[in-house]
Amino acid sequence: MKTKKIVPAIMALIMIFVLAVPVSAQLGDTDVSSITIQNVSSVNATVTVTFVSESGFVYTPTQLDNLTPTAFPNPFTLVPNQSRQIYVPNVPAAQLPTCRYSVVISSTEQVVAVAGVAGMGTRRFSGSYSGFSAGASQVYLPSTAFNYFGWYSMISIQNLGSAPANVTVTITCSTGLVGTLQVSGVPEMASHTFALKNTTPTGFTGATVCNGSALVTSTNSQPIAAVDSMSKPSTGSTNTFEASAVGFQKLYVPSLSTAFFGWNSSLTIRKLVSGSTTVTIDYSDAEPNDTCNLTNATPACQLYLPTHHPSPGLYGATITSSPANQLLAVVGTTKDTLSGAYKGFGSGSGVVKVPEVTKYYFNWITSVTCQNVSSTATTLNFSYQGFPAYNHPETLTEGEAIQVFVPNEAFLPVGYQGGLTVSANAAGAEIACIVSHNNPSNLSITSGDWATYYNAFNQE
Numbered sequence: 001m002k003t004k005k006i007v008p009a010i011m012a013l014i015m016i017f018v019l020a021v022p023v024s025a026q027l028g029d030t031d032v033s034s035i036t037i038q039n040v041s042s043v044n045a046t047v048t049v050t051f052v053s054e055s056g057f058v059y060t061p062t063q064l065d066n067l068t069p070t071a072f073p074n075p076f077t078l079v080p081n082q083s084r085q086i087y088v089p090n091v092p093a094a095q096l097p098t099c100r101y102s103v104v105i106s107s108t109e110q111v112v113a114v115a116g117v118a119g120m121g122t123r124r125f126s127g128s129y130s131g132f133s134a135g136a137s138q139v140y141l142p143s144t145a146f147n148y149f150g151w152y153s154m155i156s157i158q159n160l161g162s163a164p165a166n167v168t169v170t171i172t173c174s175t176g177l178v179g180t181l182q183v184s185g186v187p188e189m190a191s192h193t194f195a196l197k198n199t200t201p202t203g204f205t206g207a208t209v210c211n212g213s214a215l216v217t218s219t220n221s222q223p224i225a226a227v228d229s230m231s232k233p234s235t236g237s238t239n240t241f242e243a244s245a246v247g248f249q250k251l252y253v254p255s256l257s258t259a260f261f262g263w264n265s266s267l268t269i270r271k272l273v274s275g276s277t278t279v280t281i282d283y284s285d286a287e288p289n290d291t292c293n294l295t296n297a298t299p300a301c302q303l304y305l306p307t308h309h310p311s312p313g314l315y316g317a318t319i320t321s322s323p324a325n326q327l328l329a330v331v332g333t334t335k336d337t338l339s340g341a342y343k344g345f346g347s348g349s350g351v352v353k354v355p356e357v358t359k360y361y362f363n364w365i366t367s368v369t370c371q372n373v374s375s376t377a378t379t380l381n382f383s384y385q386g387f388p389a390y391n392h393p394e395t396l397t398e399g400e401a402i403q404v405f406v407p408n409e410a411f412l413p414v415g416y417q418g419g420l421t422v423s424a425n426a427a428g429a430e431i432a433c434i435v436s437h438n439n440p441s442n443l444s445i446t447s448g449d450w451a452t453y454y455n456a457f458n459q460e
Contacts, residue, residue, distance in 0.1 A: 034116040036085045037105060038355035038419045039078035040459060045109035048075040049086065051101040056187025061095035078111070081385055083355045083419035102158045102191040105131070112457040114355045117229055117240060124448030127229050127240025127340070128437070130455045135160035135223030136245035139216050142300065142328040142343070143241075143268040144171050145196075145230050146179070146210040151237075152197040154229040155214065159186045161222030168219055169194065171201055173212035176297040179203040188222075197233055213270040213300040216243060230332075230341070236448025239332045239341035242455075247272040247326030248346025251319040254371035254401045254434050255342075256283075257333050258305050259312035265333040269319060270300040272326040279327065283309060284316040284371075284399045294325070316371045316401035319344065333436075333453065337443075340436055340453030348373035348430035351459035354420035356435075357384070357406050361417040363441045366406040368456070370422055370433040372396035378429035385418035387411060391425060422456070432458065 039045040051059045065072040067090050078084060088096075105113055112131065119125030135158070145151035159165035165188075169181040179201030183192045200206055216226045226243035247270075257263040269279050271294045279301070281290040287309045292301035309315070321327055329344030348371075357366040370380055377397045382404065383389035394402050406412065424431045438451035 032118050032120060033088045034085055035088070035103060035113055036083055036116070036356040037078065037111050037113045038083035038353055039080055039109060039111050040353045040457065041109035042080050043109055044080070045078045045107045045111055046075050047078055047105060047107045047111060050104045050106070051096055052104065052189045053099050053101055054190055054192060056190045059096050061091050063092055063095065065090040066092045081419055081421060083385065085356065085417070100193065102189060104189055112353055112355055114454050116452060119236070123236035124442070124446045124450055125231055125236045125238045126449045126452050127238040128452035128454045129227050129240050129242045130457065132160070132225040132242065135225045137218045137221045137223060139224060139226050139243035139245045140247070140270060140272060140328055141214040141216065141226060141228045141243045142270040142330040143230070143302070143332070144210070144212050144214045144228060146171070146201065146204060146208055148209055148211040150232045150234050151230055152195070152233065154193060154195045154231060155181070155216070155226060156191050156193040156229070157186065157216060157224050157226045158191040159188055159222055159224055161218070162188055163222060164188065165222035165224055166219045167192065167224060168217050170215045170217070171210065171212050172214070172299060173210035174298055174300065174302070177203065177208070177210060179208070179210065211302060213268070235337045237334060237337050237339035238449045239339055240452070241330050241341045241343050244328050244343065247328045249321065249324045249326065251327050251329050251344040251346055252316065252348070252371050252373045252399065252432055253319065253329060253331050253344045254316045254432060255333070255369040255403065256305055256309070256315055256317055256331060258309050260314045262335040263333050264335070265305045265331055266302055267305060267317070267329060267331055268300060268302045269294070269327060269329045271321065272328065275323070275325065277321040277323055277325040279319060279321045282318045282320070282399065284401060285311070285313065287311050287315070314403060316399055318399045337448055338438055338440070338451035339449050340451045342434045342453045342455050345373060345432035345455070347458065348432040349458035350424045350430060352422045352431055352433045353457045353459055354422065354433065354435055356417065357420045358437060359407050359409065359412045359416040360414050364437050364439045367403055367436045368406065368420065368422070368433055369401055369403040369436070370431050371401035372398055372429065373432050374398060374428065374430040376426050376429040378424040378426035378431070380431065381423040381425055383421040383423070384409070384412060385420065
């Protein structure tokens with residue numbers, strides 16, 4: 001049955017990709033998805049998950065997993081800080097046909113959600129991103145790619161409005177070349193995907209090489225959200241991150257790598273406001289600052305950190321501009337075919353919610369990296385779902401970061417999967433955290449990308 005509007009009490013909005021037909025897959029031979037939802041309130045939450053097809057048909061299954069030994073009805077209940085994962089292929093096929101969907105998660109209390117996307121087949125593609133609670137008529141993707149060292153963007157746009165959306169994607173390359181993509185009539189709450197490995201933007205040719213950024217606009221003023229699942233088809237490497245509607249005069253990136261256990265990062269920065277500006281990247285270690293110049297013709301720059309920060313290690317950075325401009329940033333980190341991405345933070349909070357961490361859960365392992373994004377020095381408190389909290393001993397000043405490798409948490413059992421709350425112990429201090437998952441043991445089964453990154457959620 002098709003409905004015209006969905007109005008939950010509290011709504012988190014994310015997009016997922018559910019493709020099981022090889023000829024329709026956009027990442028691998030077959031695409032699958034998962035959703036992890038966490039209750040971040042202090043009371044029980046009743047959660048309902050609704051799927052919306054690209055043509056606008058709405059499905060609300062009564063059962064979210066017909067394989068699990070524990071009943072997983074829809075709606076379901078989450079106690080405070082509890083998280084639960086929905087593996088979309090396990091939703092009964094009679095209630096959710098094979099297709100690609102956007103998702104509306106409604107709850108009686110505040111929840112957050114992370115989506116995971118994977119391409120399966122001859123090689124593995126893996127990505128994850130944080131869900132949306134609101135949209136805007138124009139949003140920005142700090143990084144896009146077309147035939148750039150084999151990388152291609154896959155841009156998905158969800159219409160969060162109350163009428164069909166007409167959408168234009170404007171891609172500006174580092175050379176100043178501009179390409180556009182357009183779609184009309186995206187149904188309310190539905191999504192549309194442009195896979196650039198199969199679609200050439202207007203203004204490009206098949207031979208165009210573009211490392212750039214994108215402005216995504218609803219030309220009829222409907223609120224939209226967007227995600228880029230950028231991938232390298234030849235290897236499976238995948239960087240997935242969500243768009244932003246606004247920028248920040250100061251940005252923080254908690255995790256950058258140069259030869260850190262084989263991991264290396266690239267940092268892409270885009271300005272949003274007209275005019276030229278010089279961006280300064282102040283690293284949290286002793287490495288000298290870097291700068292890049294942004295103009296209207298080339299509003300973004302990319303720094304490959306092994307070149308710009310040759311000293312090996314894991315470190316954070318603070319990013320500013322002069323004259324002041326609105327900035328966005330995205331970090332992509334790779335190790336051979338493993339790859340992941342996250343967005344820079346314009347602000348933080350005293351409490352951060354992490355929907356999912358793992359300790360060899362189906363061989364997946366997690367690292368959590370948190371940065372002090374305030375002028376107040378602080379230590380951090382870590383509270384895993386189902387276990388007593390503890391204080392980390394290291395004190396962080398502004399811009400400094402620490403990484404916790406979850407498998408080293410001796411009190412957690414092997415096979416653990418759960419939510420995490422990280423808190424700043426000093427009054428007035430604010431932090432921001434990113435999460436990385438990887439599953440290197442599965443490389444021996446299927447080559448490709450078995451790593452994902454996502455932004456944890458600041459507690460409002």
